[in-house]
Amino acid sequence: xxxxxxxxxxxxxxxxxxxxxxxxxxxxxxxxxxxxxxxxxxxxxxxxxxxxxxxxxxxxxxxxxxxxxxxxxxxxxxxxxxxxxxxxxxxxxxxxxxxxxxxx
Amino acid sequence: xxxxxxxxxxxxxxxxxxxxxxxxxxxxxxxxxxxxxxxxxxxxxxxxxxxxxxxxxxxxxxxxxxxxxxxxxxxxxxxxxxxxxxxxxxxxxxxxxxxxxxxxxxxxxxxxxxxxxxxxxxxxxxxxxxxxxxxxxxxxxxxxxxxxxxxxxxxxxxxxxxxxxxxxxxxxxxxxxxxxxxxxxxxxxxxxxxxxxxxxxxxxxxxxxxxxxxxxxxxxxxxxxxxxxxxxxxxxxxxxxxxxxxxxxxxxxxxxxxxxxxxxxxxxxxxxxxxxxxxxxxxxxxxxxxxxxxxxxxxxxxxxxxxxxxxxxxxxxxxxxx
Numbered sequence: 001x002x003x004x005x006x007x008x009x010x011x012x013x014x015x016x017x018x019x020x021x022x023x024x025x026x027x028x029x030x031x032x033x034x035x036x037x038x039x040x041x042x043x044x045x046x047x048x049x050x051x052x053x054x055x056x057x058x059x060x061x062x063x064x065x066x067x068x069x070x071x072x073x074x075x076x077x078x079x080x081x082x083x084x085x086x087x088x089x090x091x092x093x094x095x096x097x098x099x100x101x102x103x104x
Numbered sequence: 105x106x107x108x109x110x111x112x113x114x115x116x117x118x119x120x121x122x123x124x125x126x127x128x129x130x131x132x133x134x135x136x137x138x139x140x141x142x143x144x145x146x147x148x149x150x151x152x153x154x155x156x157x158x159x160x161x162x163x164x165x166x167x168x169x170x171x172x173x174x175x176x177x178x179x180x181x182x183x184x185x186x187x188x189x190x191x192x193x194x195x196x197x198x199x200x201x202x203x204x205x206x207x208x209x210x211x212x213x214x215x216x217x218x219x220x221x222x223x224x225x226x227x228x229x230x231x232x233x234x235x236x237x238x239x240x241x242x243x244x245x246x247x248x249x250x251x252x253x254x255x256x257x258x259x260x261x262x263x264x265x266x267x268x269x270x271x272x273x274x275x276x277x278x279x280x281x282x283x284x285x286x287x288x289x290x291x292x293x294x295x296x297x298x299x300x301x302x303x304x305x306x307x308x309x310x311x312x313x314x315x316x317x318x319x320x321x322x323x324x325x326x327x328x329x330x331x332x333x334x335x336x337x338x339x340x341x342x343x344x345x346x347x348x349x350x351x352x353x354x355x356x357x358x359x360x361x362x363x364x365x366x367x368x369x370x371x372x373x374x375x376x377x378x379x380x381x382x383x384x385x386x387x388x389x390x391x392x393x394x395x396x397x398x399x400x401x402x403x404x405x406x407x408x409x410x411x412x413x414x415x416x417x418x419x420x421x422x423x424x425x426x
Contacts, residue, residue, distance in 0.1 A: 002399075006406045009345035019347040026355035027415075028402040029362075043343045053395060054363040059352075 002050050004030065007043045010092025014100070017093065018062040021046055021102070031057050035100055036089040044091040044100075058104045060086060065099040078103045142207050159200030167197045171306055182302065190301035198296060198309045202289070205313065209285070209320040216274055216322075277325040284319030284328040288312060341407035354416070354425040361424050362398070366391060374398055377422040381415065 008020045030048035038045050065071035083103035091100040139156045147154040174190040292312045295304045318324045365371040375388045405415040419425050
């Protein structure tokens with residue numbers, strides 16, 4: 001299956017970026033596998049792998065973490081809640097660099 | 105008194121030559137300090153060539169022999185001390201060669217500016233001279249010859265500009281060379297600092313030094329410009345913004361509707377939608393072709409707000425956004 005990349009405005013709040021990624025996944029029949037800031041811009045880039053039509057995974061939920069310690073705690077908490085980590089990367093939220101984690 | 109055509113040409117040519125020669129020498133660069141001259145100047149007290157830090161071939165050979173003694177090919181597992189000594193020698197050689205490349209590059213950069221400037225001044229004056237001469241000359245035949253010469257000359261200038269400089273200004277080319285050089289130099293210095301003589305031997309550094317040298321040439325500058333243009337074209341994609349919860353719901357509905365059509369092997373609404381979006385599908389019964397066409401369209405729409413707007417409107421009309 002092919003991989004595509006699309007840009008998301010990193011000046012937006014986290015919930016708006018979550019909407020953008022979910023819309024991307026649904027419209028392009030794909031799933032986000034990586035999310036990271038684009039150097040020299042305030043945009044983030046999402047990498048998506050195509051999924052077979054009819055096998056769309058569940059919606060994405062984004063969580064921000066200030067540092068690696070907080071990220072580890074977020075992962076642990078989400079795992080307890082039955083969520084799986086889809087990706088983790090440094091990205092812009094509200095124009096500021098932070099760690100963004102995606103769960104399903 | 106009538107001034108002949110020959111005399112007019114001589115006067116104009118002499119004027120151009122005088123202007124060209126009088127201004128250029130002092131414009132090229134200030135006097136280079138002796139400690140930077142390459143080769144070093146003669147020391148008047150000894151009558152021999154002074155030492156000013158220039159990395160000579162003899163210096164290089166001495167360092168390279170010492171480096172090879174620490175990293176012999178028949179000794180695949182050098183000691184930690186040998187590796188440390190080899191790293192120091194490798195770094196010394198690389199920094200020495202870098203300095204020499206920088207020296208010749210900056211001379212080349214200056215000559216590029218000055219040669220282009222001199223070329224343009226000379227061609228402008230000659231073109232001006234030919235134009236004036238053709239205007240003030242008596243006789244139709246002479247006028248025709250001069251006009252033809254002017255046309256040919258202007259064409260030749262344009263041809264040099266087009267074929268040699270690829271219609272780029274020297275400033276743009278030099279900026280491009282510098283960008284390429286900076287990029288490669290950063291990689292080299294990072295590797296010198298972080299890599300051992302084993303993981304980044306001098307031979308690997310030599311390859312990077314060759315790339316560093318090439319980046320400071322005219323072909324290197326044009327290649328860097330092309331790569332930058334290609335990267336810019338890729339970045340013309342627009343970032344997705346302002347997506348609402350309702351948009352996500354619409355997209356989810358579209359996903360489900362299309363998935364149901366494909367499950368039933370009847371992507372009728374999908375094909376209608378593609379047609380409305382000016383996407384041609386050769387065989388509407390070929391699900392794989394319809395799917396590929398849809399995926400391509402969706403991915404393009406996610407990078408292009410204008411196309412996305414049309415995508416949303418047509419999806420709504422086609423009943424895909426339920």
